Amino acid sequence: SQTIHQWPATLVQPVGSPLSLECTVEGTSNPNLYWYRQAAGRGLQLLFYSVGIGQISSEVPQNLSASRPQDRQFILSSKKLLLSDSGFYLCACLPSGNTIYFGEGSWLTVV
Amino acid sequence: AQSVTQLDSQVPVFEEAPVELRCNYSSSVSVYLFWYVQYPNQGLQLLLKYLSGSTLVKGINGFEAEFNKSQTSFHLRKPSVHISDTAEYFCAVSEVDSSYKLIFGSGTRLLVRP
Numbered sequence: 001s002q003t004i005h006q007w008p009a010t011l012v013q014p015v016g017s018p019l020s021l022e023c024t025v026e027g028t029s030n031p032n033l034y035w036y037r038q039a040a041g042r043g044l045q046l047l048f049y050s051v052g053i054g055q056i057s058s059e060v061p062q063n064l065s066a067s068r069p070q071d072r073q074f075i076l077s078s079k080k081l082l083l084s085d086s087g088f089y090l091c092a093c094l095p096s097g098n099t100i101y102f103g104e105g106s107w108l109t110v111v
Numbered sequence: 112a113q114s115v116t117q118l119d120s121q122v123p124v125f126e127e128a129p130v131e132l133r134c135n136y137s138s139s140v141s142v143y144l145f146w147y148v149q150y151p152n153q154g155l156q157l158l159l160k161y162l163s164g165s166t167l168v169k170g171i172n173g174f175e176a177e178f179n180k181s182q183t184s185f186h187l188r189k190p191s192v193h194i195s196d197t198a199e200y201f202c203a204v205s206e207v208d209s210s211y212k213l214i215f216g217s218g219t220r221l222l223v224r225p
Binding site: 032034036042043044045046049059090092094098099100101102103104105107 | 117143145147152153154155156157160162201205207211212213214215216217218
């Protein structure tokens with residue numbers, strides 16, 4: 001079965017600083033990969049998804065970007081963080097079939 | 112585009128009582144339906160899913176859900192809750208296409224009291 005690793009687990013960054021959140025997947029090949037954000041007290045918002053290396057689809061215009069340099073690696077980035085970027089970021093994987101699995105998440109606080 | 116509505120933001124219930132968490136969806140095409148649970152400061156764990164076939168699906172931890180196509184609903188139920196069921200519950204839908212994007216409701220916080 002697949003395992004999803006996210007790091008860092010917790011991050012405190014000043015406004016205007018860059019961001020890099022990394023997600024790697026084990027136990028599967030050529031999965032669909034996703035980044036979701038969960039703001040405090042709110043549901044999950046789909047930010048990006050990828051169906052293959054170098055293929056990124058953005059769901060919401062924003063200050064963030066995503067990249068998929070390898071089959072099982074998905075990176076969420078920003079050049080300059082905003083206060084509104086704070087939240088809980090979840091990487092997810094669709095290994096095959098029709099069920100999406102989630103990592104443990106990364107807490108980002110922008111101060 | 113599909114959407115999911117969870118009408119109850121919080122559901123308080125006493126231990127050993129039954130509970131139903133409501134979920135309604137909208138979509139113009141065929142969908143898969145899911146319930147996930149999120150314990151504090153953790154990721155999401157799949158409770159159960161409906162793909163096709165029997166409209167009553169059973170999941171982990173004694174939960175079950177029933178798909179009602181005419182009412183576009185997928186309500187989650189448990190006949191007797193425990194304190195440990197206190198968590199955030201998310202209903203989600205994905206359209207049957209190549210991207211399998213999962214769209215979530217806003218979540219329902221289940222608060223089980225002794």
